[in-house]
Amino acid sequence: MEQRLFEIFTHLHNHPEPSWQEVNTTAYLAEQLRTAGLNPITFDDITGLYVDIGQGTPRVGFRTDIDSLWQEVNGKFKANHSCGHDGHMTMALGVAFALQRNKLPGAVRILFQPAEEKAGGAKAFVEKGLVDSLQFLFGAHVRPLVELEDGWHAPALYHGAAKLITGTITGVEAHGARPEQGINAIEVAAALIDAIKNIWVSPNESYSIKMTQIQAGGTSTNIIPGNATFSIDMRAQTNDTMAAASKGLAKAIEAVSLLYGARITTTVSAHIVAATVDEVAKNILTTAIEATEGASCAPPVITPGGEDFHFYAYHRPHLQTTMLGLGCGVTPGLHHPQMTFNTEQLSVGVDIITTALVNALQHVKEEVI
Numbered sequence: 163m164e165q166r167l168f169e170i171f172t173h174l175h176n177h178p179e180p181s182w183q184e185v186n187t188t189a190y191l192a193e194q195l196r197t198a199g200l201n202p203i204t205f206d207d208i209t210g211l212y213v214d215i216g217q218g219t220p221r222v223g224f225r226t227d228i229d230s231l232w233q234e235v236n237g238k239f240k241a242n243h244s245c246g247h248d249g250h251m252t253m254a255l256g257v258a259f260a261l262q263r264n265k266l267p268g269a270v271r272i273l274f275q276p277a278e279e280k281a282g283g284a285k286a287f288v289e290k291g292l293v294d295s296l297q298f299l300f301g302a303h304v305r306p307l308v309e310l311e312d313g314w315h316a317p318a319l320y321h322g323a324a325k326l327i328t329g330t331i332t333g334v335e336a337h338g339a340r341p342e343q344g345i346n347a348i349e350v351a352a353a354l355i356d357a358i359k360n361i362w363v364s365p366n367e368s369y370s371i372k373m374t375q376i377q378a379g380g381t382s383t384n385i386i387p388g389n390a391t392f393s394i395d396m397r398a399q400t401n402d403t404m405a406a407a408s409k410g411l412a413k414a415i416e417a418v419s420l421l422y423g424a425r426i427t428t429t430v431s432a433h434i435v436a437a438t439v440d441e442v443a444k445n446i447l448t449t450a451i452e453a454t455e456g457a458s459c460a461p462p463v464i465t466p467g468g469e470d471f472h473f474y475a476y477h478r479p480h481l482q483t484t485m486l487g488l489g490c491g492v493t494p495g496l497h498h499p500q501m502t503f504n505t506e507q508l509s510v511g512v513d514i515i516t517t518a519l520v521n522a523l524q525h526v527k528e529e530v531i
Contacts, residue, residue: 164509167256170194171505174248178230178241181277184209187228187251191274194255198262208286210276215261220271222522223296224515225287225471226254227278235499244501245279246304246492249508253302253488256512261519268523271296281432284473293474293481298443298522301471302486302511304503306496309463310489312504315514317447318462319485321469322368323404323436325396327411329428331378335388347378347390350424357418358394361410368466369398369407394428397466401436401476434468438475440482446525447484450518457510463487467496486514 179187188209195202195213202213210228214220228251230241251274258272273292277283293299303319310316331351336344351373358371371394378390396411398404419426444462451459475483490507494500 163256167252167508170255171248171252171508174251175243178243180232180241181229181280182209184228184276195258198259200258200262208276210274212271212273212292213258214269214271215258216266216269218269219295220269221297221526222519223271223273223293223299224254224257224519225273225275225299225301226250228274229277229279231279231497233499242499244497244499249304250302252508253511253515257515260512260516264520266523268526270519278470281434281470284470288474288477293478297482297526299474299481299483300515300518302488302515304490304492305463305487306492309465310460310487312489312491314458314460314489315451316460316463316487317451317484318439318444319437319487320439320462320464321437321472322397322399322466323401324434324468325430326432327394327428328431329392329426331390332425333388336386338384338386341386344386344388345422345424347387350418350422351376351390351392354418357414361407361414363403363406367399367403369403371396371407371411399436434470435472435476437472439484443482443484446521447486447518450514450521453517454510454513457514
């Protein structure tokens with residue numbers, strides 16, 4: 163199994179494809195599953211696939227992401243697996259092979275989801291109804307060394323929520339000598355930045371709101387710019403905090419717009435929800451980590467990063483979810499163009515996830531009884 167996983171990982175690592183373009187990746191994964199005697203299901207309208215293993219309606223699932231980042235590597239922009247999705251896919255295939263050799267008390271669904279980096283793949287799979295029959299859904303993500311030591315694995319990842327907002331400011335252009343005749347979009351943006359700094363949520367909650375892009379004016383310096391575009395990055399550790407911060411931002415925009423007489427419009431270009439970890443699912447994963455030879459169980463990890471895996475439970479509250487944090491010595495860090503990790507931990511991850519899925523099936527069976 164380890165040699166086969168290494169060959170799979172090497173292929174996936176060397177053939178990255180960015181979000182919504184994972185055509186060859188989808189074909190490769192499907193071929194690997196068919197060769198193993200399984201029946202993967204692909205789609206006509208999007209990339210990605212899923213496969214059911216065992217008899218009956220699937221009540222337990224595991225999800226992996228399949229896309230890469232598009233980033234500058236050694237001076238050239240290219241697709242690059244610097245977030246570990248190549249490892250996640252490798253583990254998912256290993257789990258499929260392992261489950262096939264077991265006599266399962268029910269069915270397991272493995273989801274190979276596209277476009278995690280664009281925060282849209284989970285939504286697409288939810289809309290296709292792929293998790294509606296599930297009770298438990300597990301995920302996994304390699305972790306940086308600053309969060310988990312190599313060989314230590316966490317039964318839950320408490321990712322934060324994130325919103326990426328784009329906006330426009332529409333004022334009035336005027337001659338630089340007559341600013342009173344115009345509405346300066348740059349001044350409006352500056353006022354909005356000050357208003358954002360005065361948004362208060364509970365000091366016990368972790369959150370941040372900041373303007374990260376602004377473009378206004380042209381090549382002439384004697385014109386009061388009437389239009390501007392901007393971007394805002396919002397982060398919060400919980401969904402409730404994100405909701406409170408979002409209300410504060412809406413009030414700030416309304417107040418600044420009224421004060422200057424400018425029109426400010428915004429669009430949420432991406433919304434990643436915070437983790438909602440289920441205690442039963444977390445306990446199942448804890449037991450699986452402790453039962454796996456060579457694995458050490460670490461406490462759950464609280465991390466400011468985002469993960470669209472949590473979109474599943476957010477929009478299908480019946481799902482009991484958690485994510486495995488795989489301690490594999492990721493360095494220098496996630497999304498670094500030269501990111502690397504200990505691939506020997508992938509087979510350990512396969513053992514942990516397989517054990518958790520089998521145990522979850524038994525738990526479903528007991529609950530039904």
